[in-house]
Amino acid sequence: MIRLRNICFSYAGREILDNLDMDIEASDRIGLLGANGCGKTTLCHIIMGLLTPTSGIVEILGKPMVSESDFAQIRGKIGFMFQDSDDQLFCPTVIEDVAFGPLNLGQTPEEARKTVRRTLKTLRLDGFEDRITYKLSGGEKRLVSMATVLAMEPEFLILDEPTTGLDEKTTETLIDILKESDLGYMIISHDRQFVKKMADKLLQMKDGKVCPSDWNNMKM
């Protein structure tokens, strides 16, 4: 589904990604671990086409991604949840924020409303429709962000540190939801318990590269 080849990226001369290769299948359930600041978020932004690599090829669903319009085509298929929910939520009310994606994908207001209701229900957020997004608690914001991503019915999820700031119960909810769905995903997290429960495949990021890993040689 996602293929990266020889991706290089640097911020102001500092190399973050160095000839990185990566292959992701649609059914993969990946946990991506790595030290703070090693470039995990940067990698996600490159996959989503929000940052352009200095060199290398991004291929999604067999098609090389060259221009912004290539990426615009596939963004409905790969759901990306930002590390900071305040970046993700921008509409005043929850219903409008969750409906934003479906409306962009061409649903009518009625269909979008139904999608919102269904999505909020799966996330145990019934009755949140008219809540004001910027007055939600950190954990609630996180779940609503998740709803905004799921409402677009993506084929694959990329979650950037989804459990930061969640209590145990909400984390459990998140685990249940992801397990119930048959979506493939890549989770970036420092929460080892969480990754252990969620991922079939472990990747580690180090020195600007991604390499396969397992719990035995993880020494974080």
Add this chain to the structure above:
Amino acid sequence: MEMEEFAAGDSWVHKLDPRVKILITLIFSIVVALNNHVSMVAISLILPVSLIICARLDFRPLLVRLGIVNGFILFLWLFLPFTTPGEIIYTLGPLTVQREGIHQALLITVKSNSIVLMAIAMLGTSTIFTLVHALSHLYVPDKLVHLFFFCFRYIHVIREEYFRLSNAMKIRGFRPRTNMHTYRSYSYLVGMLLVRSFDRSARILQAMKCRGFRSRFYILHHYEMKSHDYAVALSSAAFSAFILVFI
């Protein structure tokens, strides 16, 4: 100051169609602004005042708002009566008070209060988001509507960012004094605020793109004019016309 303090409520004024609210506020404001008879402008106060009573708004925050407006108007009273040429009605040492100036100042005071009260009664009783939607239903260009909406939405974010930064300063013992350290810290604060807000706006655009945004907003709520919307629209229009006749 709380930003949408009058928007919560369930009177019929709150429930009016926002398009009606915007249009009658606009018409009323123009008519009042054009009128030059103090007595007619004073009569125009009837409409906003009765709407406010119907909306059962709290008086205290209302007075605070009016206080802000009239604070500016106070300056006019300090200058206009003494500087507008006209019939002299009073001499105060080197200063002379002119009838024309008093008239002007009075007119401006009543007009401003009437228009501000109307805006509070009509626009203040809707949330910003409803108004934004109504504006796009009224065929206001998308770009303007987006600009208006994001300005409002992100004032809140910037304000929060400001509190976060200033708390970070306080917990490390920062107390403003008149010295270089204080000035430097404040300039860092302002600089950080600018840079952070800029970064955040970039990230928000990215997040919107990830959700399929292509510079077009789709509207979830559609409005339907009900009979009481027509009634209010017509009677307000008639009232405005009445004031216009005596211009």
